[in-house]
Amino acid sequence: MGFKRTKVGILGIGAIGSAISCLLKANTSLDLHFYNRTPKGTIKVLYNGIENEILVDDINNYNQELDWLIICLKEHQYNSATSTLLKLVRPHTKLVSIRNGLYHKEPLLEYTKEENILECIIDCPTQQKQDDIYQILRKPILTVPESRLARDFENLFQGENATIKQTFDFKTACWKKVCESATLGAILCLSGETCWVFQDDELLELYKTALKESIQVAIADGAKIEVDFIDKMIAKLLSYPPEKSSSMLTDRLNGKPIELDAKNGVIVERGKQNCIATPINDLFVKLLKKTNKKYFIL
Ligand SMILES: NC(=O)c1ccc[n+]([C@@H]2O[C@H](COP(=O)([O-])OP(=O)(O)OC[C@H]3O[C@@H](n4cnc5c(N)ncnc54)[C@H](OP(=O)(O)O)[C@@H]3O)[C@@H](O)[C@H]2O)c1
Structure with missing residues (x-):
């Protein structure tokens, strides 16, 4: 046979x-x-x-x-x-x-x-x-x-x-990935620039604050995020070459819909369900929805 x-x-x-x-x-x-x-x-x-x-x-x-x-x-x-x-x-x-x-x-x-x-x-x-x-x-x-x-x-x-x-603990793994990629993706997508922008202290601070907000939602939703997660993500971010992009920025530049619901959208949604305020992600979603408007009825 x-x-x-x-x-x-x-x-x-x-x-x-x-x-x-x-x-x-x-x-x-x-x-x-x-x-x-x-x-x-x-x-x-x-x-x-x-x-x-x-x-x-x-x-x-x-x-x-x-x-x-x-x-x-x-x-x-x-x-x-x-x-x-x-x-x-x-x-x-x-x-x-x-x-x-x-x-x-x-x-x-x-x-x-x-x-x-x-x-x-x-x-x-x-x-x-x-x-x-x-x-x-x-x-x-x-x-x-x-x-x-x-x-x-x-x-x-x-x-x-x-x-x-x-x-x-796959749920925690998913949440870590969502927090990381939604924060990086939203900042790059909205600035229209690659990772070189994190040489600017203000944008690095925005990354930290937005990541912290997302982590609070993740923890409230049952994810187990270690205390040094933000430090690890900052170290990873700073190790990227200045020209590194994100799939959200690439999609925007290519005129394609960005993956908003699976990223910042889910942070906002789960934040609401768990009574955690998400002002930064709310703003990210409000602005990024506009770039998706031509593809979806939101
Ligand atoms: N890109 C990264 O570096 C990266 C890293 C980690 C995780 N991810 C995640 O991995 C997932 C996939 O992302 P990606 O970057 O690979 O996306 P992508 O580059 O947009 O690829 C999606 C592919 O699916 C095809 N497609 C779309 N709708 C289809 C349909 N109905 N039937 C058949 N094919 C269809 C598209 O075809 P067309 O050629 O017609 O557009 C495209 O080739 C996302 O959740 C993303 O967040 C991505």
């Missing part, structure tokens, strides 16, 4: 979908299939100084019986993917949702059983360079809740090109 390769679909071939495709390509026992709104012929990723090019000759083939479907969409893109998910998700297909925000499973429960869904957050600073090349700036860290599904997911990755972390 022939060896059957594991069929893995990747839905959403943007920054993160391209990075994941590049990481999984190293495992030759996988049969990869790609799904994207705009058809693509190649995926190009620059990682560790090496340019990887993956030829995509069979994009959006819905006839595949996928063992895994790895969803690399932003929260606001899930609604538009309903018909694709209905075609691709079979009773045995395991779903992995890689995105920012909280409560990843909720939008997927209409397609499969809860035990087939693995939530995942990724720390993978990625920049789009010219010609659709995505550059991975640091070794990606994928964080998933500890489970048997998580162990099976970890086995899809080979070698040392990514770190898969299993955690017993």
Whole structure:
């Protein structure tokens, strides 16, 4: 009997979908299939100084019986993917949702059983360079809740090109990521500038104050944030190259909707529910909603 390769679909071939495709390509026992709104012929990723090019000759083939479907969409893109998910998700297909925000499973429960869904957050600073090349700036860290599904997911990755972390407290991990990316993203998106702006003491102070506000909401919502988290985030921020962007700024500059509900929006919403005032995030949301107005009715 022939060896059957594991069929893995990747839905959403943007920054993160391209990075994941590049990481999984190293495992030759996988049969990869790609799904994207705009058809693509190649995926190009620059990682560790090496340019990887993956030829995509069979994009959006819905006839595949996928063992895994790895969803690399932003929260606001899930609604538009309903018909694709209905075609691709079979009773045995395991779903992995890689995105920012909280409560990843909720939008997927209409397609499969809860035990087939693995939530995942990724720390993978990625920049789009010219010609659709995505550059991975640091070794990606994928964080998933500890489970048997998580162990099976970890086995899809080979070698040392990514770190898969299993955690017993996924909620805290999600909140830390939301606090970090919403604060950095809002300041860069509103200033229209990259990380060089944090050389200005006033903006560094704004980062600290906004982060503190978000952390208060996270703690009230049940996250366990360590006392030196702000210091760690400042050290990380100051280690970034001045030209580092954020996905919110990139989306704004590219004329695409920004991921507001999954970031500052969820901080404001959870703040209200937990009676924590969020004046800075309220202001961020009020201003950033305007940039999204042309895409959504808010
Ligand atoms: N970028 C980063 O460095 C980074 C880092 C950490 C975490 N994240 C998180 O990872 C998640 C994914 O972000 P991203 O930066 O990869 O987003 P992205 O670059 O915007 O990629 C999304 C991709 O999904 C495709 N898409 C959108 N709607 C679709 C649909 N209905 N059917 C099929 N394909 C569809 C888009 O296609 P088109 O080509 O047609 O636009 C695009 O290629 C987000 O939650 C983000 O916050 C990102």
